Amino acid sequence: MTIEREFADATRFRVCFVCTGNICRSPMAATVFEHLAERAGVADRLLVASAGISEYHVGETADPRTLQTLEQAGYDAVSHRAKQFKAKWLDRFDLVIAFDRGQERALRSLARNDEQHSKIRLLLSFDPDATALDVPDPYYSEDAFFGTVLHQIEIAVGGLFRQIQPAMRS
Numbered sequence: 248m249t250i251e252r253e254f255a256d257a258t259r260f261r262v263c264f265v266c267t268g269n270i271c272r273s274p275m276a277a278t279v280f281e282h283l284a285e286r287a288g289v290a291d292r293l294l295v296a297s298a299g300i301s302e303y304h305v306g307e308t309a310d311p312r313t314l315q316t317l318e319q320a321g322y323d324a325v326s327h328r329a330k331q332f333k334a335k336w337l338d339r340f341d342l343v344i345a346f347d348r349g350q351e352r353a354l355r356s357l358a359r360n361d362e363q364h365s366k367i368r369l370l371l372s373f374d375p376d377a378t379a380l381d382v383p384d385p386y387y388s389e390d391a392f393f394g395t396v397l398h399q400i401e402i403a404v405g406g407l408f409r410q411i412q413p414a415m416r417s
Contacts, residue, residue: 255339260411261294262342264370265350269299269329271386271393272346274309275400276370278317278324283408289415296340298332300353305329310386316393320401337363344370344407347381373406374399 262280266273277297284290299305308314309327317324334357337343343366345351351369358364371377382403385396 256294259292259294260342260415261340262296262344262407263332263336263340264295264297264344264346265300265332265354266297266346267299267350267384268301268304268386269297269331270304270307270310271313271384272382272396272400273297273299274313274324274327274329275317275397276344276346276404278322278327279397279401279404280408282322283405284415287408287412287415289412292415296330297327298330298336300332300350302331305331312385312390312393315390316397319394320397332357334359337366340366342411343367346370347384370400370403370407373410374403375406377403 264273264276264280274297277295281290281295284293284295307329309324309329314324332354337358343354345354345367346369348369351367354367355364358367369380370382371380382399383396385392
C-alpha cells in the first residue's frame with residue numbers, strides 16, 4: 248500500500264518524521280513515537296511514517312548503527328525501508344516533523360499554502376529544554392553518537408506525544 252492510500256484516513260492523526268536520507272534520525276523518531284502510542288493504548292488512533300528529503304537511500308533498511316542503537320534501547324525498526332518525502336504528502340499528514348532547519352526549509356519549499364506550512368515543525372520545538380534547533384545527523388559520526396541522538400529524539404518525541412495524547416483519548 249502506498250503512503251497516499253494508507254495515510255488518506257483522516258479519522259486518525261497522521262505524522263511523518265522527515266530527515267535527510269530516512270536511515271538514521273527519522274526512523275528513530277517514528278519507532279519511538281509508535282512505541283509511546285502502543286504503551287499509551289492509542290496506536291490505533293495514529294498513523295506514523297518517516298521519510299527523507301533526498302532519494303539517496305530509497306528502499307534501504309535503516310543504517311545498521313540506527314538499528315543496533317534502537318535494539319539496545321528496546322525498540323525494533325528492522326522492517327523499516329527508506330522513502331523519499333513527496334510534496335503531495337503534505338495533504339496526507341497532519342504534522343510533518345523535520346530534524347534540522349535545512350530539512351524544514353526544503354519541506355516549506357514544497358508547501359503550496361498556509362495550511363501546509365502550518366503542518367511543518369522542527370522536532371526540537373517539542374523539547375522545552377532544548378538549547379539548539381537542530382538534531383545532529385549521526386551518519387558521519389562515531390557509533391556511540393547514535394545513542395546520544397536517540398536520547399535527544401526520545402525527549403523531543405516524548406514532548407510531542409504529550410501534546411497530542413489528550414486529543415487521542417477523545
